[in-house]
Amino acid sequence: MSESRRKVVVVPCSGIGKTYGTVSREAAFELTENLRPETTQVVPLSLLVLGDEASRAAVAGNPAVTIDGCKLACATKMVKESGGKILQDYAVLDVYRRYKQFKPQGIAELNEGGQKLAGALAGEIASLVDGLDPDGEGEQNA
Amino acid sequence: MTEYLETTVDKFIFRVATDRVYSREGLWALAEGSRVRIGLTDFLQQRSGDIAFAEVEPVGTSLSAGDEVAAIETIKVNVILPSPIGGRVVEANPSMATSPEVVNQDPYGQGWLAVIEADAWGTDQGKLLSPQAYLEVMRGEAEEEARKL
Numbered sequence: 001m002s003e004s005r006r007k008v009v010v011v012p013c014s015g016i017g018k019t020y021g022t023v024s025r026e027a028a029f030e031l032t033e034n035l036r037p038e039t040t041q042v043v044p045l046s047l048l049v050l051g052d053e054a055s056r057a058a059v060a061g062n063p064a065v066t067i068d069g070c071k072l073a074c075a076t077k078m079v080k081e082s083g084g085k086i087l088q089d090y091a092v093l094d095v096y097r098r099y100k101q102f103k104p105q106g107i108a109e110l111n112e113g114g115q116k117l118a119g120a121l122a123g124e125i126a127s128l129v130d131g132l133d134p135d136g137e138g139e140q141n142a
Numbered sequence: 143m144t145e146y147l148e149t150t151v152d153k154f155i156f157r158v159a160t161d162r163v164y165s166r167e168g169l170w171a172l173a174e175g176s177r178v179r180i181g182l183t184d185f186l187q188q189r190s191g192d193i194a195f196a197e198v199e200p201v202g203t204s205l206s207a208g209d210e211v212a213a214i215e216t217i218k219v220n221v222i223l224p225s226p227i228g229g230r231v232v233e234a235n236p237s238m239a240t241s242p243e244v245v246n247q248d249p250y251g252q253g254w255l256a257v258i259e260a261d262a263w264g265t266d267q268g269k270l271l272s273p274q275a276y277l278e279v280m281r282g283e284a285e286e287e288a289r290k291l
Contacts, residue, residue: 019217020217070192070217071192093192093194093217093243096194097194097195100194100195103215
């Protein structure tokens with residue numbers, strides 16, 4: 001893999017005290033720390049909201065994946081506002097509908113279902129990232 | 143066109159359709175000849191949260207008023223929904239299996255739950271609340287919840 005290859009930016013929900021927000025962050029961490037650390041990076045939504053220059057530059061200069069915890073879709077809106085190009089926007093509720101067996105509960109600490117749901121979502125995003133053209137602008141390979 | 147009563151509690155706006163009657167538990171009943179269409183109120187869907195899954199009792203099921211007619215799982219809670227009337231389920235909204243979020247999007251229209259062939263609509267109807275009466279019940283519950291925040 002080229003050193004200069006751009007990393008896909010992952011922006012999860014920043015909602016505190018909400019199970020689905022926690023699922024979004026756990027999925028982002030699982031992806032960027034364990035599954036695809038070489039090709040993905042987390043950009044915290046809170047830094048984008050605060051106008052952090054490095055975070056805004058990362059979003060503006062790399063393909064982005066957003067994970068929203070509710071229908072307010074703050075992550076997706078903020079990435080768009082920051083000039084980012086969204087490859088795929090995920091809503092945890094929609095992901096849960098695909099994995100009904102993984103019922104998420106808990107906030108600071110997810111239950112087993114929540115952890116598995118986060119893992120499943122991370123796996124989906126990893127597959128998406130794997131399909132990208134490393135030389136392209138974020139387009140998926142045919 | 144359906145008209146609505148409306149009330150605002152805290153930052154939330156709740157609507158109550160004026161063309162039907164209501165149970166205290168937050169289900170509406172709209173007569174269509176001998177059949178009655180039922181669904182969740184705007185207040186109940188907002189209070190429950192975004193719906194992940196909804197299951198309606200199958201067609202042919204006989205119910206008494208108060209029996210479980212459907213169950214929803216939302217991002218916050220699991221809710222058992224008691225039928226506002228007695229009768230037999232003759233239609234279940236197919237959207238509940240594929241896109242239950244329609245309840246959140248259009249609770250008084252496309253988000254209906256079931257159609258029931260009523261056993262005694264006249265009697266059941268008399269036990270249900272008018273739109274104005276339900277608005278008052280709902281407002282009380284909403285204000286109580288707002289005080290807890």
